[in-house]
Amino acid sequence: MADVMDKIVSLCKRRGFIFQGSDIYGGLANTWDYGPYGVELKNNVKRAWWKANVYERDDILGMDASILMHPKVWEASGHVKNFFDLKRDCKSCKKRFKDADLKDKNKCPECAGELTESRPFNLMFETHAGAVSDEASLIYLRPETAQGMFVNFLNILDSRHPKLPFGLAQIGKAFRNEITPGNLTFRTREFEQMEIEYFVRPEDADKKLQEWIELHFEWYLNYGIKKENLRKRPHGPEELAHYARACTDIEYNFPFGWSELEGIANRTDFDLKQHAESSGQDLRYFDDKAKERFYPYIIEPSGGVDRTVLAFLVDAYHEEQVKDDTRVVLALDKGLAPVKAAVLPLLKNRPEIVELARAISKDLKQHMVAVYDDTAAIGKLYRRQDEVGTPFCVTIDVQSLEDNKATVRDRDSMQQERISVDALKEYLLEKLTI
Numbered sequence: 001m002a003d004v005m006d007k008i009v010s011l012c013k014r015r016g017f018i019f020q021g022s023d024i025y026g027g028l029a030n031t032w033d034y035g036p037y038g039v040e041l042k043n044n045v046k047r048a049w050w051k052a053n054v055y056e057r058d059d060i061l062g063m064d065a066s067i068l069m070h071p072k073v074w075e076a077s078g079h080v081k082n083f084f085d086l087k088r089d090c091k092s093c094k095k096r097f098k099d100a101d102l103k104d105k106n107k108c109p110e111c112a113g114e115l116t117e118s119r120p121f122n123l124m125f126e127t128h129a130g131a132v133s134d135e136a137s138l139i140y141l142r143p144e145t146a147q148g149m150f151v152n153f154l155n156i157l158d159s160r161h162p163k164l165p166f167g168l169a170q171i172g173k174a175f176r177n178e179i180t181p182g183n184l185t186f187r188t189r190e191f192e193q194m195e196i197e198y199f200v201r202p203e204d205a206d207k208k209l210q211e212w213i214e215l216h217f218e219w220y221l222n223y224g225i226k227k228e229n230l231r232k233r234p235h236g237p238e239e240l241a242h243y244a245r246a247c248t249d250i251e252y253n254f255p256f257g258w259s260e261l262e263g264i265a266n267r268t269d270f271d272l273k274q275h276a277e278s279s280g281q282d283l284r285y286f287d288d289k290a291k292e293r294f295y296p297y298i299i300e301p302s303g304g305v306d307r308t309v310l311a312f313l314v315d316a317y318h319e320e321q322v323k324d325d326t327r328v329v330l331a332l333d334k335g336l337a338p339v340k341a342a343v344l345p346l347l348k349n350r351p352e353i354v355e356l357a358r359a360i361s362k363d364l365k366q367h368m369v370a371v372y373d374d375t376a377a378i379g380k381l382y383r384r385q386d387e388v389g390t391p392f393c394v395t396i397d398v399q400s401l402e403d404n405k406a407t408v409r410d411r412d413s414m415q416q417e418r419i420s421v422d423a424l425k426e427y428l429l430e431k432l433t434i
């Protein structure tokens with residue numbers, strides 16, 4: 001199974017999904033850059049998530065808060081005190097290890113050197129705001145997007161007057177100084193989160209937690225993740241984050257084992273109370289019917305963009321034998337596929353064919369992500385598009401000049417259909433449902 005990961009890493013690099021960060025300098029470990037196809041896939045994942053969680057609902061509002069926040073935010077949230085891993089250093093090779101990852105707590109797993117006692121290391125990245133680099137200018141890169149929504153709770157109440165239950169949604173970068181990152185984009189120090197903070201009456205929290213777990217589980221299935229590769233795993237009390245009363249992870253069966261895609265937690269009223277106390281602001285919600293003021297509980301579905309993209313890539317990847325050839329296909333959901341249609345002229349030395357193909361591609365580009373490619377023979381062009389998950393290839397041949405029809409090839413079935421050039425756009429849009 002592990003070699004599936006090698007194949008994904010290789011495809012990502014070869015075709016331009018994901019590159020090693022700072023590659024020409026030998027790479028900066030565990031940083032990854034999304035290439036032309038990767039950025040499209042990532043944007044499509046974010047758009048699909050936003051559509052389901054913001055646009056299709058009446059009770060969720062979008063937000064985009066700053067990465068840099070007042071340092072008091074992280075004291076109040078408990079991250080300064082509680083957001084750490086226990087780690088040990090090797091006295092010989094100086095490498096650092098997470099306590100939890102070590103089988104022998106005294107011996108370095110790489111050079112067999114002696115290890116230090118375990119010490120807590122906070123996961124937050126520190127930096128300094130302004131010209132002077134002293135304690136007063138110390139700030140953090142946010143380790144979760146969530147706090148941006150809690151500190152804006154009052155602004156949202158005052159500007160939009162939402163009624164419980166309601167939520168805030170945000171997609172954005174988060175940073176953690178992980179010491180054991182790995183598995184491509186699975187665990188990195190810089191990553192993107194897709195988070196919802198859903199405010200509910202305390203007595204509704206358990207029910208709403210279950211609803212969000214089911215809803216988000218379904219979302220992955222709707223976008224093509226195979227059911228057998230997805231599961232829910234409730235946290236035991238010992239693994240709950242400092243702010244959570246309950247949490248269930250949605251896990252994906254990655255080639256390196258079942259691992260967390262998203263956590264859905266009951267954060268209770270912990271964050272609002274902490275920020276109310278720390279800021280001196282009244283962050284209670286006023287129920288004007290019951291005439292009561294109280295702190296709502298918060299249900300938090302929190303997923304990672306990069307992990308979700310990786311799960312979609314892994315789940316979509318397959319190889320099949322076609323005659324003497326192995327066909328590599330990314331059977332991505334059509335809505336997530338980076339490119340929707342590739343227009344391919346069968347003979348590039350016939351100017352009329354090239355002209356018609358270019359005109360079709362130009363027209364399609366107004367309605368979907370479409371590409372034109374004439375840089376290889378047709379068999380190779382098909383394979384190239386299969387590998388990046390393009391649902392449709394549109395081929396223009398000599399006959400097209402006579403009957404004004406194009407051949408549309410379906411990625412998954414490889415079935416071909418002749419479609420009138422005039423009806424092509426509607427035909428594809430209907431199949432793509434975008």
Ligand code: GAP
Pocket residue numbers: 143144145146176178185186187188189190191192193195260261262263300302303304305306307
């Ligand atoms: N606000 C809650 C929170 O941040 P978390 O379980 O620590 O909870 C939520 O993170 C999600 O963010 C995870 O399920 C994962 O998808 C993603 N994530 C967390 N750390 C990550 C890392 N180092 N690299 C990539 N994604 C990460």
